[in-house]
Amino acid sequence: MHELSVTEHILNLSLQYAEQHHATRVTDIYLVIGRLSSIVDDSIQFYWDIISQNTLCQGAVLHFERIPAQLLCLDCEYTYEIPADLTPCPSCSSTRIKVLQGEEFYLDSIAIETATEEK
Amino acid sequence: MSNRVTVVENILSANDQVAHLNRKLLDDRKIFSINLMASPGAGKTSFILQTIKALSPSFRIGVLEGDTAPVTIDADKVNAVGIPAVQINTGGDCHLDAIMVSKGLEKLPLEQLDVVIIENVGNLVCPAAFQLGTHINVLIASIPEGDDKPYKYPAIYRGIQVLIINKTDLMPYVNFNMDYFRQGVEMLNPGLVTFPVSCKTGEGIEEWVQWLSAQIQTNRS
Numbered sequence: 001m002h003e004l005s006v007t008e009h010i011l012n013l014s015l016q017y018a019e020q021h022h023a024t025r026v027t028d029i030y031l032v033i034g035r036l037s038s039i040v041d042d043s044i045q046f047y048w049d050i051i052s053q054n055t056l057c058q059g060a061v062l063h064f065e066r067i068p069a070q071l072l073c074l075d076c077e078y079t080y081e082i083p084a085d086l087t088p089c090p091s092c093s094s095t096r097i098k099v100l101q102g103e104e105f106y107l108d109s110i111a112i113e114t115a116t117e118e119k
Numbered sequence: 120m121s122n123r124v125t126v127v128e129n130i131l132s133a134n135d136q137v138a139h140l141n142r143k144l145l146d147d148r149k150i151f152s153i154n155l156m157a158s159p160g161a162g163k164t165s166f167i168l169q170t171i172k173a174l175s176p177s178f179r180i181g182v183l184e185g186d187t188a189p190v191t192i193d194a195d196k197v198n199a200v201g202i203p204a205v206q207i208n209t210g211g212d213c214h215l216d217a218i219m220v221s222k223g224l225e226k227l228p229l230e231q232l233d234v235v236i237i238e239n240v241g242n243l244v245c246p247a248a249f250q251l252g253t254h255i256n257v258l259i260a261s262i263p264e265g266d267d268k269p270y271k272y273p274a275i276y277r278g279i280q281v282l283i284i285n286k287t288d289l290m291p292y293v294n295f296n297m298d299y300f301r302q303g304v305e306m307l308n309p310g311l312v313t314f315p316v317s318c319k320t321g322e323g324i325e326e327w328v329q330w331l332s333a334q335i336q337t338n339r340s
C-alpha cells in the first residue's frame with residue numbers, strides 16, 4: 001500500500017514547518033483525513049515510528065481526525081453519512097448525489113517546542 | 120516553550136507541485152498525456168496496444184510503463200510495435216508518483232511526440248492519491264473484476280475523466296450487473312465519459328480513439 005510514501009510526505013512537510021519555526025522538537029502531528037480517501041491510520045503510525053527516528057519529529061504523536069463521508073441527495077435534498085460502502089439516498093433511493101465531505105487529506109497543524117521565548 | 124503551528128496543507132502537496140511541472144513540460148510541447156490506471160490484469164497494456172494501432176497513423180505516441188519490479192515485459196511489447204517505451208521501476212511502490220514520471224519523461228524523445236500514455240502500476244487504491252500531471256486520468260474496469268468495484272474503491276472513481284469498461288466479450292460468461300455497476304459510477308462521478316471495449320475483439324476501440332483524437336486536436340490549438 002502507499003502508506004509508506006504518504007508517511008514520508010507527512011514527515012517532510014512537518015519537518016519543513018518545524019524548521020521554519022525553529023523547533024527543537026515536534027511533539028504532535030494533527031492530520032485530517034476523510035473516509036473516502038482510503039488511508040489506513042495504523043500503518044501510518046507504524047511507518048512513522050521508524051522513519052521519524054533521529055529527526056525533530058522523533059516521538060511525535062500522530063492524531064487523526066477522521067471526517068465521515070457526507071452525501072447530499074440532489075433529488076430530495078436529504079443529507080446522509082455513509083459508514084463504509086457507497087449507498088443510494090436512504091430517503092428516496094435516488095442515485096443523484098453530491099459528495100459534501102469525506103475527501104479531506106491534509107496536515108492541519110503541528111505542536112512544537114522551541115528553545116527560546118519567541119515574542 | 121511549546122506552541123502550535125498551523126499548516127493546513129495537502130499531505131501530498133510536494134507531489135502535486137512536481138505534477139504541475141510535468142504538466143508544464145508537456146504543455147510547452149503541446150503533448151497530450153494520459154494516466155492509465157486499473158487493477159492488475161485489467162488490460163492496461165492490451166488497451167495501450169489497441170490504442171496505438173488505431174491512433175498511430177495520425178499521431179506520434181510515446182509510452183511510460185510503471186511496474187513494481189524491474190521487469191520490462193510491458194515496455195518490450197510496446198517497443199515491439201515500433202513505439203518508444205520507457206520502463207519505470209517503482210522499486211516496490213504500488214503506484215507511480217510525479218517524480219518517477221518526471222524522470223521517465225526525460226528518457227522519451229518528447230520533441231517527436233504528440234501523445235504520452237502512462238501505464239500506472241496495477242492497483243485501485245494508491246494511484247488515486249498521486250497526481251502525475253497528465254491531461255486526463257483514465258480508469259479501466261474489466262468485467263471479470265465484478266460489478267461492485269465503484270462501491271468498494273470510491274476514491275479512484277472520483278478522480279477520473281474517462282472510464283473504460285474492458286473485456287466486454289466476457290459478459291456472457293460472468294455475472295456482471297451493468298446497471299448496478301453504472302449506478303455506482305454515476306453516484307461518484309455523474310456523467311463520466313465511458314467507453315465499453317474489448318481489447319480482444321477490438322470492439323469499441325474506434326469510439327474511444329475518435330474521442331481521444333478530438334481531445335488531442337483541441338489541446339493543440
Ligand SMILES: Nc1nc2c(ncn2[C@@H]2O[C@H](COP(=O)(O)OP(=O)(O)OP(=O)(O)O)[C@@H](O)[C@H]2O)c(=O)[nH]1
Nearest residue numbers: 158159160161162163164165241285286317318319
Ligand atoms: N477476453 C479478454 N481478455 C483480455 C482483454 N483485454 C486483455 N485481456 C487479457 O487479460 C490479460 C491481462 O492483460 P494485460 O493487458 O497484460 O493487463 P495489464 O492491466 O496490463 O496487466 P498488468 O500490467 O500485469 O497489471 C491478458 O491475458 C490479456 O490477453 C479483453 O478485452 N478480453
Ligand SMILES: [Mg+2]
Nearest residue numbers: 163164193238
Ligand atoms: Mg501491463
Ligand SMILES: [Zn+2]
Nearest residue numbers: 073076089092
Ligand atoms: Zn433523496
